[in-house]
Amino acid sequence: MSPQLCLETLILGTLWIDTLSLTQKVMIGTALLGGMAGVVGSFAVLRGRSLVGDMLAHAALPGVCLAFLILGSRNLLELSLGALISGLLAIGIVAMLVRWTRTKQDAAIGIVLSTFFGLGVVLLSVIQKPHIGGNKAGLDSYLFGEPANMLSSDLVFLAAVATVVLLVVAVFFKEFKLACFDADFAQSQGWPTLLLDMAMMSALAVVTIVGLPIVGVVLMAAMIILPASTARCWTNRLHIMLLLAAGFGVAAGVLGTRLGRGLPAGATIVLTAAAFFVVSLLFAPQRGLLAKVIAELQLRKRIASEHLLRALYELNEPSLPQRVPVPIQQIQESRHWRSLPKLLAAEVESGLIERTGGNVLLTSLGMRRAVELTRAHRLWEMYLMQHAGIAADHVDRDADDVEHLLPAALLLELEQQLAATGRLPETITEVPDSPHELGGGPGASP
Amino acid sequence: MLWTALVTMISDMTALTLLAEVSGGASDSWFWIVLTGAATNIACALVGCFLVLRRMSMMGDALSHAVLPGLVVAFLFSGSLNIVPLFLGAVVVGLLTTFLMQTLHQYARVPSDASMGVVFTSMFALGVVLIKKFVSGHFDLACVYEGSLELVVLAETVVGLPRPLFTTLVVLVVNLLVLILLWKELKITSFDPALATTMGISATGMHYLLMALVAVTSVASFEAVGSILVVAMLIVPAATAHLLSDRLAVMVPISAAVGVLASVLGYVAARHWDTRIAGMMTVAAGVLFALTVFFSPRYGICSTVVSNLRMSLRVLREDLLAMLYRVEELDRAKRLTPAEAREAIGGGWLSRWSVAALRREGRVIMDGPQLQLTDIGRESARRMVRSHRLWETYLVEHLGMPLDHVHEPAHRVEHFIDEQMAQELKANVDSSKQDPHGRAIPE
Numbered sequence: 001m002s003p004q005l006c007l008e009t010l011i012l013g014t015l016w017i018d019t020l021s022l023t024q025k026v027m028i029g030t031a032l033l034g035g036m037a038g039v040v041g042s043f044a045v046l047r048g049r050s051l052v053g054d055m056l057a058h059a060a061l062p063g064v065c066l067a068f069l070i071l072g073s074r075n076l077l078e079l080s081l082g083a084l085i086s087g088l089l090a091i092g093i094v095a096m097l098v099r100w101t102r103t104k105q106d107a108a109i110g111i112v113l114s115t116f117f118g119l120g121v122v123l124l125s126v127i128q129k130p131h132i133g134g135n136k137a138g139l140d141s142y143l144f145g146e147p148a149n150m151l152s153s154d155l156v157f158l159a160a161v162a163t164v165v166l167l168v169v170a171v172f173f174k175e176f177k178l179a180c181f182d183a184d185f186a187q188s189q190g191w192p193t194l195l196l197d198m199a200m201m202s203a204l205a206v207v208t209i210v211g212l213p214i215v216g217v218v219l220m221a222a223m224i225i226l227p228a229s230t231a232r233c234w235t236n237r238l239h240i241m242l243l244l245a246a247g248f249g250v251a252a253g254v255l256g257t258r259l260g261r262g263l264p265a266g267a268t269i270v271l272t273a274a275a276f277f278v279v280s281l282l283f284a285p286q287r288g289l290l291a292k293v294i295a296e297l298q299l300r301k302r303i304a305s306e307h308l309l310r311a312l313y314e315l316n317e318p319s320l321p322q323r324v325p326v327p328i329q330q331i332q333e334s335r336h337w338r339s340l341p342k343l344l345a346a347e348v349e350s351g352l353i354e355r356t357g358g359n360v361l362l363t364s365l366g367m368r369r370a371v372e373l374t375r376a377h378r379l380w381e382m383y384l385m386q387h388a389g390i391a392a393d394h395v396d397r398d399a400d401d402v403e404h405l406l407p408a409a410l411l412l413e414l415e416q417q418l419a420a421t422g423r424l425p426e427t428i429t430e431v432p433d434s435p436h437e438l439g440g441g442p443g444a445s446p
Numbered sequence: 447m448l449w450t451a452l453v454t455m456i457s458d459m460t461a462l463t464l465l466a467e468v469s470g471g472a473s474d475s476w477f478w479i480v481l482t483g484a485a486t487n488i489a490c491a492l493v494g495c496f497l498v499l500r501r502m503s504m505m506g507d508a509l510s511h512a513v514l515p516g517l518v519v520a521f522l523f524s525g526s527l528n529i530v531p532l533f534l535g536a537v538v539v540g541l542l543t544t545f546l547m548q549t550l551h552q553y554a555r556v557p558s559d560a561s562m563g564v565v566f567t568s569m570f571a572l573g574v575v576l577i578k579k580f581v582s583g584h585f586d587l588a589c590v591y592e593g594s595l596e597l598v599v600l601a602e603t604v605v606g607l608p609r610p611l612f613t614t615l616v617v618l619v620v621n622l623l624v625l626i627l628l629w630k631e632l633k634i635t636s637f638d639p640a641l642a643t644t645m646g647i648s649a650t651g652m653h654y655l656l657m658a659l660v661a662v663t664s665v666a667s668f669e670a671v672g673s674i675l676v677v678a679m680l681i682v683p684a685a686t687a688h689l690l691s692d693r694l695a696v697m698v699p700i701s702a703a704v705g706v707l708a709s710v711l712g713y714v715a716a717r718h719w720d721t722r723i724a725g726m727m728t729v730a731a732g733v734l735f736a737l738t739v740f741f742s743p744r745y746g747i748c749s750t751v752v753s754n755l756r757m758s759l760r761v762l763r764e765d766l767l768a769m770l771y772r773v774e775e776l777d778r779a780k781r782l783t784p785a786e787a788r789e790a791i792g793g794g795w796l797s798r799w800s801v802a803a804l805r806r807e808g809r810v811i812m813d814g815p816q817l818q819l820t821d822i823g824r825e826s827a828r829r830m831v832r833s834h835r836l837w838e839t840y841l842v843e844h845l846g847m848p849l850d851h852v853h854e855p856a857h858r859v860e861h862f863i864d865e866q867m868a869q870e871l872k873a874n875v876d877s878s879k880q881d882p883h884g885r886a887i888p889e
């Protein structure tokens with residue numbers, strides 16, 4: 001883009017902004033803020049620095065007050081510069097405390113946060129004095145946030161900051177990613193990790209401080225953490241997480257402003273973001289709680305079904321290769337079942353067994369599955385006994401635990417290993433004999 | 447003993463109260479303000495020590511914000527600012543917050559700091575909305591942030607004490623009682639939760655108890671100091687005490703004392719510059735912490751720098767002696783000038799100082815323009831060279847290190863081998879009297 005075109009776009013943009021209503025301006029502003037907070041917040045959350053945003057937001061207060069006292073202006077840019085300086089100073093002090101003293105990170109953050117804020121409160125009261133000439137009206141918004149104060153110039157400022165921050169992240173994406181996930185490796189490869197770290201922290205500081213007058217101190221900390229944590233539920237890939245976090249941030253800004261008419265906008269934006277988080281936490285496909293519960297239930301069901309098939313095989317074993325009907329009573333006694341009738345019904349459904357009166361008969365499909373399972377179980381038992389030195393009366397339980405999780409490749413390997421040492425019984429190609437006494441019902445003998 | 451301390455403390459408080467009544471009038475408002483500040487500080491410091499030790503300092507920040515919706519709901523139900531329902535609301539919401547944070551961390555694998563941030567900011571936002579929706583007018587949100595210690599004297603009185611002071615004292619006594627009764631349990635769960643669990647002490651139970659105390663303490667302190675500054679009172683004196691002591695039983699009283707000192711200094715400073723008292727108390731605590739960071743006898747930056755400097759000076763002096771000894775060993779007639787010697791150990795003002803110190807100690811004298819070892823100096827140099835060569839021999843014989851790799855480690859370790867260890871090394875290396883480079887090991 002030529003400079004002239006740039007300028008024209010900018011002028012047109014500014015003109016366009018002036019035509020917007022206040023609500024629209026607020027909505028665009030909060031959306032911009034949410035978007036960039038999501039992006040820089042992702043890095044903070046991944047690096048275990050979620051609370052740094054909280055600290056920055058509080059530590060900015062004395063900087064804002066000093067900027068006001070020294071420069072005497074209420075200009076957003078100048079106040080933000082003061083906030084940025086005191087925020088970066090706070091980060092530096094925390095880093096030095098952690099490096100040079102026995103004070104730990106959490107305490108250092110708490111100390112710097114509260115002491116800086118205390119200093120800010122003191123300076124605020126100085127500003128309020130009549131001869132200094134201020135009511136602190138403009139400054140109060142730094143505590144609680146006042147989106148409705150948004151001017152067109154603020155919007156342009158926000159857009160400019162967002163562009164710069166996003167450009168920085170885009171340009172240094174690879175470096176940030178490496179520093180995020182494996183800082184030691186990055187250092188060993190000669191990356192300037194300290195510099196990268198400082199760049200990430202500065203981006204976080206800039207976004208936090210730009211957002212302060214809009215959503216306020218505590219709620220700005222939320223905007224850093226919430227969209228990023230929400231995005232983390234959905235993906236394991238950084239670039240997708242950044243996009244999602246930006247998306248959630250924008251959505252929270254827009255919806256929060258729209259839904260929260262008459263309520264403090266900062267709070268409703270955060271509550272919207274929190275709602276996104278809760279929904280994602282419950283319903284995300286892999287990391288969601290619901291998905292986990294379903295997976296757990298399915299695993300339980302599979303294990304129960306496999307136990308049933310193996311029990312049936314063992315009860316059938318004396319009369320092999322003939323499949324015989326087994327009385328339910330005998331199955332019942334062979335091991336502890338959670339709910340046998342339900343389990344039997346499910347297996348009938350999937351065509352693995354047939355029920356005839358009080359008896360259960362393995363279908364030929366069921367028999368094949370049962371043979372596979374029992375073979376895996378016994379191979380594993382043998383492996384445990386011979387290679388892991390576990391006593392014969394302990395292997396059954398251990399084998400029960402893992403047989404359901406064994407991949408086919410490992411089974412093959414075990415089989416070959418045992419065959420190579422001549423321990424795989426050749427006579428029974430399908431199923432090796434159980435290496436221990438079979439327990440269970442009265443009719444069950446090895 | 448702790449009981450006596452408690453009783454003394456309470457009677458002290460009563461005495462102070464009586465004193466205040468005797469002195470009478472409005473002029474003693476300073477007394478109530480400082481007393482409230484000090485009581486808040488002590489109550490916070492008592493629980494704060496455990497927060498700092500358990501590395502959950504930010505829980506103070508989190509809980510003091512998260513209780514807000516609890517306070518609003520309690521207010522809505524009770525219809526008054528009576529402190530009991532407020533405490534109840536704070537405890538319930540505080541425990542709920544703790545539970546949510548732990549659940550998020552444990553079951554949803556959200557990193558612990560992020561789960562803290564997510565929960566407390568959302569709770570706070572909920573509180574802000576509830577206030578706006580239902581109770582605007584009764585709650586001053588600014589007060590949540592800043593607190594107004596100045597107004598303590600204007601509050602109505604309960605049993606002769608201003609209400610905020612009374613509340614704080616109640617919480618202080620509760621904290622003190624819990625600390626005394628569950629001292630052992632709190633201590634062991636803070637330092638070694640796994641051991642505590644094996645001993646049948648519930649680490650989780652203690653965690654929740656502590657969090658409930660933090661919630662109650664921060665609510666009691668709200669009126670006086672506000673939600674952020676209460677974080678300072680929880681953490682800063684405790685962290686200061688942590689830099690001063692390694693014993694919990696010492697750390698707790700020190701943190702209380704730091705808290706009291708901060709209140710007094712803060713009050714004086716605030717009156718002097720005519721600013722907010724609570725904010726100034728926080729700043730005072732921060733200054734005390736900063737001073738401790740620099741000047742703590744054991745963990746301060748100054749003492750670390752001084753002891754490092756002392757160590758490098760000792761190493762330099764010993765290196766210089768050993769070098770003079772080696773020069774003498776090679777060529778009995780050869781001597782070094784002070785300038786040459788300084789150059790050989792790296793130059794700079796440290797080496798200049800080392801040469802001067804050796805001369806002052808009488809280990810080295812000037813023989814014309816050159817340095818000459820005295821008998822004492824030669825003796826300590828001999829010991830140094832002996833340690834060096836014994837260590838080299840040991841490394842070659844027992845660890846099989848190549849010859850060109852043993853000088854560097856021996857050069858480092860020679861300063862830390864005492865006579866007993868030298869004897870042991872001597873006994874462990876072959877009785878040959880030479881080091882691997884073929885030089886004699888001095889006796």
